[in-house]
Amino acid sequence: MDFELTEEQRIVQRNVRQFMLKEIAPVAEQIDREDKFPPNVWKAMGDLGILGVTVPEEYGGADFDLLTAVLVIEQIGRVCPALAVSYGAHANLCVDNLSRNGTDAQKRKYLPGLCSGELIGCLALTEPNAGSDALSLRTRAVKDGDYFLLNGTKMFITNAPVGDVFIVYARTANSGPLKESFTAFIVEKEFPGFQVSRALEKMGNRGSPTGEIVFEDCRVPGENVLGEINGGVNVMMGGLDVERAFFSGEPLGIAQGAFELARQYAMEREQFGKPISSFQLIKAKLADMYTEIEAARGLVYRAATLADRMQRGGKGTEVHKMAAAAMLFAAETATRVSNQALQIHGGYGYMLEYPINRYYRDSKLYEIGAGTSEIRRMLIADEILQRGLEYV
């Protein structure tokens, strides 16, 4: 096993780090306070070449391996978790998905704009009553000549209030197994009958817009079916391991950002005549935080490397449980580390003028979004119960 990053990976890591420090860090607090990103942030990320991080170059992407993509989202999350959420929804849930499942015509039509930052992408799966139980979705698509008519409501959709291109799952068959009854569609915000009905206010990751979408006889051309009709499950599940491995970089970055703030504060703040970093209780916290972050990093990077090498993910593959474990552990590490980091700040940590409270509020999302910790635990348990650990 090789634990060294390649020269190219290091360069990408450094470039994103510099971009985040220069362009985003100075406005990160404002983004949280005003609950919106500054204009041009998508264009700037497009110029940096990270929006189509896993997309082939011919469609405007950077064609990086998955570990490099993880390094990118990690560096974004380290400074501004909210931006990482929006970036992840765009670059993975929408763009990577389109890149893997789209026809050549679909890719030529949408990917260049999505990679340059001209278009913002979203994925619409969750519904008010279909959360963890995603397959129970009720949005319907009915064939009407060359079009499909979509009706239904989608909930908690990242980027929806500002999105241009949506991958939407809708039920297309009334009978048969649930898994073979729905289809993925590419929907543009201009399609008649499409409407973002409201923006949702969240505790954290403020700035990353979240919304509810309503489809009322929304007309989607037949050529915008993504994958096969009634084959939505392949589009949904095919990329799940990649998605989990990719997204696990985000809480890893948050944990690191929170740790750095706490380390700095502990060295500067004096009580009882010495810096609080000289007290054993604080030292122990910092040591535990570091250890957990590095344990998470090992798991996250390994899952990403594995996901890249596997031809196929899904049930029965090693990457399936490893990617879920990476996400489970990185997410819970982020909440524990950001909690300890706030605690080290004491009363100051609780004030909005210190950035650590933002990391605390932001981190909690990762135990919930893109699959809850419970769903991850169920998946891991099912895999190891059926197949053991597969170690020699």
Add this chain to the structure above:
Amino acid sequence: MSEMTDPVVVGVSEEEKILKETVRRFAEQEIAPRAQEIDAEDVFPRDLMTSLGKLGLLGITVPEEYGGAGAGIRAQAIVVEELARVSAAVASSYAAHSNLVLDNLNRHAGPSIKEKYFPALCTGEKIGCLAITEPGAGSDAISMRCTARREGDHYILNGTKIFITNGPVADTIVVYAKTAPKQGSKGISTFVVEKEFPGFSVGRKIAKMGHRGSPFGELVFEDCRVPAENLVGEENAMVRMVLQGLHRERIVWSSEAVGIAQGAYDIARKYAVEREQFGKVLADFQMIREKLVDMALEINLGRLLVRRCAVMADMAMEGEVGLQASYAKLFTGEMAERVTSKGLHILGGYGYTKEFQIERYFRDAKAMPIGAGTSEIQRLIIARKLLE
């Protein structure tokens, strides 16, 4: 879990049951409908303090002759828990006013101060706050730099206090300052300051992650002239007062943590029995049951610790109560964090939005292991006692 009908909560009296029911009814009818707005707008519900005064809750531990109800800390803990169950912000402002100021002064001030200040504080006409913490003196409170120098019939106060609950709206301020700076902990005195005193001003208001609506800010004393009769107790005797006061503050603060946890539990339980996924309600899944059980277990433990401690304080078991108050504070602060986190988690994506309000409990809970002595300080206090 219905703690209302718990048969043996260290002997709940009939009066306490009635008190609990009364406060709960008031909290649900008058505070709950406004709790979200209080948080979102970060605006102090001044009128609620007057209502709490009318109910006789502000001076609950103050003797009747000064306008109080003459009850003990057990009763105050019940009030705080019920308030915190719907709004931690209201509970915090109430606790600062009724415990840190009224209960504190009641134990240490002479009759003239009580006669002068208590009636208006008990009705809610005036708001009180207590000022110890300074920008450079948090956990290390004794290192405070605020000074008070005697000048004829007055003391002249200079310094800055920070993180003062109710500070920006307070009329009556209890403040600690050094009267003999070289004597360390034995050179600190306590004063009652009125906001109109020359040289007193409110510095900036500070925005917090939680307990929003409970005003919080900086107080500035610049040659502030305080009449000598506003010295509380004896000069340089603050330490004894603080140490005793801290036990009582910690009991009340712990009770607030229990209330926050109970409120979050109630929301999560309701959601778990209503929300369906995979064709059954969430409460049918073992992982969710485990969370609810652990939450309820910890809340019960926390309430028992607080209750036991409050009983000890009311029995004036001063030798015991300090250690027990630190146990309660340490456990309940971290418990509230765990319980609200699990509660939010049960609500999934809905929990993370502002609509179901549980995210407010999650934010509010994080103050509990920080304020009134951090968890780290509680551990050091407990260790010292254990190793004595």
